[in-house]
Amino acid sequence: MITPNKNYANLKDSYLFARIAQKVAAYQDAHPGVHLLRMGIGDVSLPLCPAVIDALHEAVNDQATKERFEGYQPECGTPFLRHAIAAHYRARGVDVADDEVFVSSGASDELGDILDLFDRSSSALVIEPAYPAYVDANVIAGRTIVHLPSGRENGFLPEPTEDALADLLYICSPNNPTGAVFGRDQLQRWVDFANEHGSLILFDAAYEAFIEDDEVPHSIMELPGARTCAIEICSLSKTAGFTGTRLGYTVVPKELEREGMSFNSMWVRNRTTKTNGVSYIIQRGAAAVFTPEGQRQIQENLRYYKDNARILMEALDAAGIWYCGGKNAPYLWLKCPDGVDSWEFFDYLLQQKQIVGTPGSGFGSCGEGYFRFSTFGSREDTKEAASRLAQLRG
Numbered sequence: 272m273i274t275p276n277k278n279y280a281n282l283k284d285s286y287l288f289a290r291i292a293q294k295v296a297a298y299q300d301a302h303p304g305v306h307l308l309r310m311g312i313g314d315v316s317l318p319l320c321p322a323v324i325d326a327l328h329e330a331v332n333d334q335a336t337k338e339r340f341e342g343y344q345p346e347c348g349t350p351f352l353r354h355a356i357a358a359h360y361r362a363r364g365v366d367v368a369d370d371e372v373f374v375s376s377g378a379s380d381e382l383g384d385i386l387d388l389f390d391r392s393s394s395a396l397v398i399e400p401a402y403p404a405y406v407d408a409n410v411i412a413g414r415t416i417v418h419l420p421s422g423r424e425n426g427f428l429p430e431p432t433e434d435a436l437a438d439l440l441y442i443c444s445p446n447n448p449t450g451a452v453f454g455r456d457q458l459q460r461w462v463d464f465a466n467e468h469g470s471l472i473l474f475d476a477a478y479e480a481f482i483e484d485d486e487v488p489h490s491i492m493e494l495p496g497a498r499t500c501a502i503e504i505c506s507l508s509k510t511a512g513f514t515g516t517r518l519g520y521t522v523v524p525k526e527l528e529r530e531g532m533s534f535n536s537m538w539v540r541n542r543t544t545k546t547n548g549v550s551y552i553i554q555r556g557a558a559a560v561f562t563p564e565g566q567r568q569i570q571e572n573l574r575y576y577k578d579n580a581r582i583l584m585e586a587l588d589a590a591g592i593w594y595c596g597g598k599n600a601p602y603l604w605l606k607c608p609d610g611v612d613s614w615e616f617f618d619y620l621l622q623q624k625q626i627v628g629t630p631g632s633g634f635g636s637c638g639e640g641y642f643r644f645s646t647f648g649s650r651e652d653t654k655e656a657a658s659r660l661a662q663l664r665g
């Protein structure tokens with residue numbers, strides 16, 4: 272008889288988004304026709320840029336001709352896209368070779384799959400509050416999880432200490448949910464810590480495109496020593512509106528080795544075994560993101576979200592509410608006023624201000640008392656929400 276993976280029984284039920292949906296539906300039933308300002312969404316609202324759309328159309332046309340038809344693509348990514356991504360890194364002064372770039376169907380898939388590279392006895396450090404997939408993927412694999420709480424006292428950017436000792440270290444910067452961003456020196460201390468202890472950093476750079484300050488690293492590979500201790504996981508989801516189109520990429524440096532085994536070679540072996548590559552059409556669309564035209568156009572969309580962030584930040588400043596994020600990140604993480612807890616504040620905003628956000632307690636216990644706003648909504652709703660929030664008192 273087949274034995275199920277019993278670790279699934281150790282997963283905590285994810286009530287967060289289901290409970291939000293339930294409360295919102297109940298409110299709408301009781302108040303039909305009331306427009307809710309949805310500041311909770313983690314999905315983009317603007318369409319793909321024209322350069323991507325043109326490339327997708329052309330790729331569809333390729334598939335209609337005998338001469339240009341494409342079948343299976345190389346498992347680790349088609350050379351034109353691996354090259355375009357590596358060239359993008361090199362243009363920023365980061366030395367990444369084409370065959371260190373692996374094309375994926377998105378960061379979520381990769382965050383789960385990459386765990387195949389590590390022994391199940393390895394422990395995983397999760398800085399809390401955190402994107403829930405880090406914990407869940409490791410619970411499924413039966414790993415020991417080390418939870419490192421962060422808080423307002425360290426700006427939600429903890430330093431590596433003895434409490435952070437683990438084999439795998441998850442670092443997400445710019446962070447979801449807190450919007451906090453590691454500066455160069457802070458991140459360097461994590462790189463040095465990982466090298467000193469033989470740990471491996473899984474660096475989630477899904478929001479790097481929102482970084483505006485020159486001194487904040489976009490990629491962990493910018494830092495000396497990262498190539499011997501880090502894997503970087505990236506996504507075009509928020510960078511270029513690919514949440515529904517699906518494309519990501521992962522950088523596995525060739526110097527990254529433990530016990531004589533190369534993680535780059537292992538990942539090639541893993542991909543050639545477990546995938547048959549990402550769709551040719553989508554890869555063509557993704558390559559357009561890395562052209563000068565594509566880069567200019569995605570910046571216009573990113574500008575829109577960054578301006579939403581500025582509008583919300585001004586409102587929270589006016590209300591005297593403490594927050595982090597918003598700058599260099601598409602999320603704002605605020606302290607609920609009057610010491611109320613995250614769900615009380617959710618109910619208050621929904622009932623009194625018709626604003627929907629995300630309770631911080633859904634991202635781990637040290638998120639209690641905090642609240643997340645996303646900047647991916649429409650300009651009109653963001654402005655209206657801002658004017659209602661500005662009346663609060665922090």
Ligand code: PLP
Nearest residue numbers: 377378379402447477506508519
């Ligand atoms: N990592 C973080 C921190 C995220 O917030 C998300 C999505 O919201 C992802 C990864 C997943 O991105 P993708 O759409 O590429 O799967």
